[in-house]
Amino acid sequence: MPTVTLHLLFAGFGHVGRRFAALLVESRDALAALNIEPVIVGIVTRRHGGVFDVAGLDANKVAQGLAEGDALGPASVPSTLEWIARLRSQGAEARVLVETTPLDVRSGEPAIGHVRAAIAAGMHVITANKGPVAFAHRTLAAEAAAAGVSFLFEGAVMDGIPVFNLVRETLPAVRIDGFRGVVNSTTNEILTAMEKGERFDDALARMQEAGVAEADPSLDVDGWDAAAKAAALANVLLDAGTTPLAVAREGIAPTLEPRAQAALRAGRRLKLVAHGRRSASGVTTCVELQELQADDPLAIVDGQANALELDTWPTGRIVITQRDGGLEKTAYALLSDLVTVAIRIRHGAPGL
């Protein structure tokens, strides 16, 4: 089995990007067993500059420097788009963009621009960013197919556990009729806290301190994050061609405290559920509050866990549950996508 060498350009180097770089080192033996050799040739950030070395960077040393307050390079550095062009001119064989920049969940940018430029430059793309798949899956997938490259995003929705891979790699010839999931940790933890009598604001502050909630809390509590994930799932699993802006969206608010507690007393759980369904008139995609029976697989999801139920033919309802979610786990999704890229290159079908 010939070794596949993959040259990686990181766009964004925050928690997920740094954890992915560390995971590449920790998984060195497993990757070697698969005859996959990743080489990090560039790291570009929005605020800390960028660094590039076609011979390979020690990303963990870079991460350490950043943690100690170093900049990556001169204050005025080329943009991610310029780095993509520069990498292209280097002519490395298999080039992969690792996109983990901070997302504007209302526009999908700047990630969409990065993904599009990378595909146009003949690069494969792996991303933990939900923007591109939530806003532009159909066009980006078509552009990737035309360019003969992969566009993969396993980490966009479920913090590292297989969702898109599950359907693509293990459920051939299965029809997906719908899905429903608990996919946003912040709103889920706040709902659980309110059931127990904790105040909404206290629970939210706790989530922000723990780094779970977004800095702008409206992205979580107003249902934007869940809507982006619902759009991503609907686009990939149901070919919805939708965007988060078109998803019927509910959020959570302090006024829900009595409702959450009343539901619990009645043996139910109040959950923010992202769901999508195929019907004769098209695909409907929603984020809404639902009171679930206590033994519903989505009702038992607490803390940073998340769960997704797929309604399928002929395999019925299948649920995949991540009991130990978190940003850190998302790094694994990038690793699994990287392995998929390598396997496709080996099979001579990079764009499948």
Place this chain on the structure above:
Amino acid sequence: MPTVTLHLLFAGFGHVGRRFAALLVESRDALAALNIEPVIVGIVTRRHGGVFDVAGLDANKVAQGLAEGDALGPASVPSTLEWIARLRSQGAEARVLVETTPLDVRSGEPAIGHVRAAIAAGMHVITANKGPVAFAHRTLAAEAAAAGVSFLFEGAVMDGIPVFNLVRETLPAVRIDGFRGVVNSTTNEILTAMEKGERFDDALARMQEAGVAEADPSLDVDGWDAAAKAAALANVLLDAGTTPLAVAREGIAPTLEPRAQAALRAGRRLKLVAHGRRSASGVTTCVELQELQADDPLAIVDGQANALELDTWPTGRIVITQRDGGLEKTAYALLSDLVTVAIRIRHGAPGL
């Protein structure tokens, strides 16, 4: 993408085999889209004779005839092993044994013999039978690798939803440290019935009437079926090299009625749990009664649902739940295995 034609020999043609044959017809378009063409060239049964036609059989017509009491062929027919040899001499390009014979769960036969003979004859094997993987996974996998053929068994444990495919295809470079699951429907339904005050014997009779329980109820209630599934999971996921005979095994009995009811009153569920774990001293594999917290993902599994939790690094605890299990669904597992065989042949890596 060139079409892969697969010549199928059915060993066993009961509920699962017949449902699989029907599913091949129902999934004709989906298989055609994958450029996969299955041709059923032989069906061998233990009691109803066998039929063979290298040009292809209409298996659904055969199933209809059997349902109306026809025999497949003359009373004295060649054995499955002779049919395998006969198919070999026909020289069909890609030959697949579809093994769904009734299992002696205490020996793994006759399935192991069929699988071994097929591999030796250069045939791929897909099976919903837990015997071969529970008793002889390591040797059969080695024999298949040496022969350059696939040995796949997705339907052996979880009624059609991906378990082995999940790990193999979507969790590259992940380490599995352990598993625990509710994998036997009969014992699970009887435990649930006893919680509600139904008598053990009544519940068992109901399961047998519905065709869920084995004809010999001891295979279910004494934990043999769960032990075989635990051994299969331990062999594949933890490389345990064990057999069902070596699995520490508990079953269920009418005397559990008060315990099941007391657990429920205390907010817990009494479940028969199959589990395995890797440790410094090797792999331990057990089937035992456990009182689970009500919000445990295994506790909410009722009816014909089943669930498996994998303890993994770096992805934490992942649970896959089949909410609508049943023998019928197992047929899909055979279909997914068939697709895997075709994809491997296309990639020139049939034995991976």
